[in-house]
Amino acid sequence: MTQKSGFGFYRPGAPASAGAPGSGTPAAPQPEPETAEPAYLSADAEIDLAHDDVATKVNETLARLDNELIGLASVKQRVREIASLLLVDRARERFGLSTSKPTLHMSFTGGPGTGKTTVAMRMAEILHTLGYLRNAKVHAVTRDDLVGQFIGHTAPKTKEAIAKAAGGVLFIDEAYYLFRAENERDYGQEAIEILLTEMENERGSLVVIFAGYADRMGDLFAANPGLSSRVPHHIEFADYAHDELMEIAELMVEKENFVFDEPAREAFDEYLTLRREKPNFSNARSVRNAIERTRLRQARRLVALDRPITKADLMTLTADDIRGSSHFG
Numbered sequence: 001m002t003q004k005s006g007f008g009f010y011r012p013g014a015p016a017s018a019g020a021p022g023s024g025t026p027a028a029p030q031p032e033p034e035t036a037e038p039a040y041l042s043a044d045a046e047i048d049l050a051h052d053d054v055a056t057k058v059n060e061t062l063a064r065l066d067n068e069l070i071g072l073a074s075v076k077q078r079v080r081e082i083a084s085l086l087l088v089d090r091a092r093e094r095f096g097l098s099t100s101k102p103t104l105h106m107s108f109t110g111g112p113g114t115g116k117t118t119v120a121m122r123m124a125e126i127l128h129t130l131g132y133l134r135n136a137k138v139h140a141v142t143r144d145d146l147v148g149q150f151i152g153h154t155a156p157k158t159k160e161a162i163a164k165a166a167g168g169v170l171f172i173d174e175a176y177y178l179f180r181a182e183n184e185r186d187y188g189q190e191a192i193e194i195l196l197t198e199m200e201n202e203r204g205s206l207v208v209i210f211a212g213y214a215d216r217m218g219d220l221f222a223a224n225p226g227l228s229s230r231v232p233h234h235i236e237f238a239d240y241a242h243d244e245l246m247e248i249a250e251l252m253v254e255k256e257n258f259v260f261d262e263p264a265r266e267a268f269d270e271y272l273t274l275r276r277e278k279p280n281f282s283n284a285r286s287v288r289n290a291i292e293r294t295r296l297r298q299a300r301r302l303v304a305l306d307r308p309i310t311k312a313d314l315m316t317l318t319a320d321d322i323r324g325s326s327h328f329g
C-alpha cells in the first residue's frame, strides 16, 4: 500500500504528531505520554518516491528549470541528483533509518550570465520543498555586503547578511573577492571565519552558495581548506555556445510576446558573433540586455511611423531594430 499521509518533513527525534483534538466531552485525565518516540512507518509500508506530494513538487521545480533554461545539461543533472539524494534520505528517515544530516553548502562556478542565480533560486525551492530550508528565499550578496572598511565593521556586516538569509540561501556572488592573497590582514578573512562558524552551526537552516569564476574560486578554496571541506557540492556552469545563445534569445523574445522576423534572426546571429568577441561579454545576461535595447529601438521606430500600427507591428522585432546597435558600427 502506498502511504499518502504525513508529507511534512519528518525528522527522527521530533515528537510524534499529537493527533486530532478531543471530541468535546469532558477530558478524562490523560496518562502521561510514555516517550516521545517518533512514529516511523512500519517495515512493510511503501512510499511512492516518484509521486508523493513532495516528490511531485520537486519534479515540478525540476521541470521549470528544464523549461526556463536552455542547455546546461550537466547542471540540471547535478541538481536532479541532489534532489534525488534528499528525497531518498527523507524516505529513509520516515522508516527510522538513520541518515547523517547532509551538508548542503555549494559552489557554483562559471562566468557571468551562465544561469547561476537562476539555478540557485530553483535549488532554494527544492530544498524548501524537502524541508531542509524554512523558506525558498535567496539572499544575494557580494564582498561589500559582508566586509567592512574598518576594524570592527566586518563581523556585524557578515552577521547581518547571514541573519537576512536565515532559513534560506545566502548566495555570495564573486565569492573569491573575500580572499585577498596579497593582504593577510584583509577583513575578508574575518568574514570567511564567521561564515565558517555559521555554516556549521546553522547547517539545518542556512545553505551558503559560493558563486564565481572557477579558477578564482579554486584559489579561495585552496587558501581556506576549512571552507573547502564544508562545501561538498560543486556545480560547474559552462559558457554558452553560439547556438545556445541564439536559442536563449528566441526564448526570451517569445516569453515577452515578441518575435524575430527571419531577417531579424539573421541580424541577431551576426550581432552575437560581434558581441562575443568584445570585452565584458556576459553570456545570457548580454543577450537579455541586447534584447532590451532592441525593444527600445523598436519602440522608437513604431512611434515614428506615419500609419496606424497593428498587433504584428507591436510584436515584431526587425533586422533594423537589431542593426541599430553600436556593435555593428
Ligand SMILES: Nc1ncnc2c1ncn2[C@@H]1O[C@H](COP(=O)(O)OP(=O)(O)OP(=O)(O)O)[C@@H](O)[C@H]1O
Pocket: 068, 069, 070, 071, 072, 111, 112, 113, 114, 115, 116, 117, 118, 119, 173, 248, 251, 282, 284, 285, 288
Ligand atoms: N540557459 C539559459 N536559458 C535561458 N535564460 C537564461 C539561461 N541562463 C541564464 N539565463 C537568463 O540570463 C540572465 C542572467 O542569468 P543569471 O542571473 O542566472 O546568471 P548568473 O550566472 O547568476 O550571472 P551573474 O553572475 O552575471 O549574475 C537571467 O535573466 C536568466 O534568466
